[in-house]
Amino acid sequence: MLPQTEEGRRTGDPTPPLNDGAVGKRPFKTWLGLAIALVLVAGLLVSGIWSRVRARTTLNAETDKAALTAVSVVSPKRTAPAQEIILPGNVQPFVTSPIFARTNGYLRKWYFDIGAHVKQGQLLAVIETPEVDQQLEQSISNLDTARANLALAEITKNRYQGLLKSNAVAQQDVDNAIGTYNANKAIVEASQANVKQLQALQSFEKVYAPFDGVITARNTDIGDLINSGSTSNVKTDLFHIAQPRVLRVYVNVPEEYSRGMKVGMTADLILTEFPGRTFQGKLVRTADAINVTTRTLLIEIDVENPTGTLLTGSYAEVHLAIPAQASTFLLPVNTLLFRSEGLRVGIVKNDKVVLAAVTPGHDFGNEIEIVSGLQSDDQVILNPPDSIVSGQEVQIVQATLPGDIK
Numbered sequence: 050m051l052p053q054t055e056e057g058r059r060t061g062d063p064t065p066p067l068n069d070g071a072v073g074k075r076p077f078k079t080w081l082g083l084a085i086a087l088v089l090v091a092g093l094l095v096s097g098i099w100s101r102v103r104a105r106t107t108l109n110a111e112t113d114k115a116a117l118t119a120v121s122v123v124s125p126k127r128t129a130p131a132q133e134i135i136l137p138g139n140v141q142p143f144v145t146s147p148i149f150a151r152t153n154g155y156l157r158k159w160y161f162d163i164g165a166h167v168k169q170g171q172l173l174a175v176i177e178t179p180e181v182d183q184q185l186e187q188s189i190s191n192l193d194t195a196r197a198n199l200a201l202a203e204i205t206k207n208r209y210q211g212l213l214k215s216n217a218v219a220q221q222d223v224d225n226a227i228g229t230y231n232a233n234k235a236i237v238e239a240s241q242a243n244v245k246q247l248q249a250l251q252s253f254e255k256v257y258a259p260f261d262g263v264i265t266a267r268n269t270d271i272g273d274l275i276n277s278g279s280t281s282n283v284k285t286d287l288f289h290i291a292q293p294r295v296l297r298v299y300v301n302v303p304e305e306y307s308r309g310m311k312v313g314m315t316a317d318l319i320l321t322e323f324p325g326r327t328f329q330g331k332l333v334r335t336a337d338a339i340n341v342t343t344r345t346l347l348i349e350i351d352v353e354n355p356t357g358t359l360l361t362g363s364y365a366e367v368h369l370a371i372p373a374q375a376s377t378f379l380l381p382v383n384t385l386l387f388r389s390e391g392l393r394v395g396i397v398k399n400d401k402v403v404l405a406a407v408t409p410g411h412d413f414g415n416e417i418e419i420v421s422g423l424q425s426d427d428q429v430i431l432n433p434p435d436s437i438v439s440g441q442e443v444q445i446v447q448a449t450l451p452g453d454i455k
Contacts, residue, residue, distance in 0.1 A: 118437070121447040122397055122428040125378035128418060132411075134306055138298040138318065138350070138367040140359060142291035144260060149284050150275045151253035154178035156287075163267055167258040167290070174256045174287055176275050181254075185247040192240035199233040206230040253277075262292040265361070291361050296352045298330060300367050301345035305411060309371035310335055316350045317368040320359070328352055328359065377410055378419045384429050385409075385417070386437075394423070395430035395437055402430070402441045 159174040161167055209226040212218040266289035269275070276285050298318065302310055310332065318328040330352035339346055350367065352359065386393040386404065393404045405427075410418030423429070428445070430437070 118434070118441065118443045119446045120395075120397065120433070120443045121431045122445055123381065123384065123431055125380055125419065125423050125425060125427060125429060127425060128377045128379055133368055133370050134302075136300050136302060136367050136369065138300045138365045140318075140352075140361060140363040140365055141297045141299065142262075142293050142361045143295040143297055143351070144262070144292040145265075145361070146259060146290055147286040148173065148256060148259070148288040148290060149286050150176055150256065150277050152176060152178050152181055152250045152275075153277050154181070154254065154275050156269050156271055156273045156275055158271060159267065159269070159287075161264050161267075161288075163264050165264045167262060167264060169258055169260050171258045172255055173258055173264075174269075176254045176256070178251065178254050181247060181250045185244065185251055188240065188244045188247050192237065192244050195233065195237040195240045199230070199237050202226070202230040202233040256287060258290060260290070260292055261294075262290040263357075265289045265291050293354055293357055293359070293361055296354050296359055296361065298350040298352060298365060298367060300348050300350065300369075301340070301343060302348055302369075304339050304344045304346065306369075306371055307339065307346040309369075310346060310348055314369070318350075318352060318365045319368065320363055320365050322363070328365075378423050378425070379413075379416045380419055380423075380429060381431065382412075382415060382417050383432050386433055386435075394419075395433040397428045397430060397443060397445060400442055400444070402437055402439055402443055404437075404439045 154176040157175045157177045161171075161173055167173070206223075206226040206229070209218055209223040213220065213223045267287070268289075269285060269287050273285070275287070298316075312332055312334060314332050316330050316332060318330055319326075320328070330350040332348055333351045334349050336347040380394065384394050386395065388404075391406055392409060394407050396403045396405050405422050407422035408420040410420040412418075430443075
């Protein structure tokens, strides 16, 4: 047992006192622990404060972002090299004509009915003209009388001219004979002209086809009174004839498409009675003038119809391919802004709005053609609010490709 020291005896501690080195190490460890604890506490405080600062910053950023106007954008779609327009057309025969009588009378016989194919010069009908026949007979008799008077006047003239040489008659008598001869000669010529006129009228008793074609209408029958229209009465059209081998299709093209109408361009015709079938024609002429009432250009398209498949008078849908301008684009109509300063569209550049002035072209319903004011890489705002202004910051939430425009 170790002996107690004096200090041990006073305190009653049996443990021997430490040396000086042991006494110096205990405060150092205490302070080291305290420092580490303080560092840890400070680290926790700084970490908590930093996380709160970051959360507040993120919240502010998200709040500012949420405060921006959310927009959907679409890129302009470039128009096709040629656009197709569909217009109504009236199918008409290349040549059509009503056949009228040129003389008065009664229809004695007709030889062709509707749908009949006739050749040029074929006899269509015969008209009885008893009055013209009687007038012709009377005119021929008058001509014979005039010729007899002329022959007598010629004999008298020749006789007086022979007697004048021997001074057997006066000069006055010779002059009278010559005058009578000339007057009778004029009467003969007038009678001949009258006979030719009546003979021409008599030839109109027979009605002939003026060209190859199809009888599309017959408006008379045997025994009907035929009026030539030489009086105040209405003329009688006996037949209607059409030539359907080549058909004319007349189309009224709106003024905005008139510049694209060129002679020689092709057109496709679609008729409801021929589903799934297309007939091709060629533009042969235009009116070269805009109708001031309808603001349209009249064009004619010729279609070959050798077998008579197409019927005259039909309605057709005419499909025309018109070259488009190279710099034009298509946009949905819900991108347009109608402002007092003019038509505008909203374009997003660097997350800010730019209101661009645009020039519209053709209106296709859901889409509209833009002639100028756009670039192919522009981002155009869909359904822009009326309150939108240039320079306003926006947030793009959806972008639509050009091919996705509906």
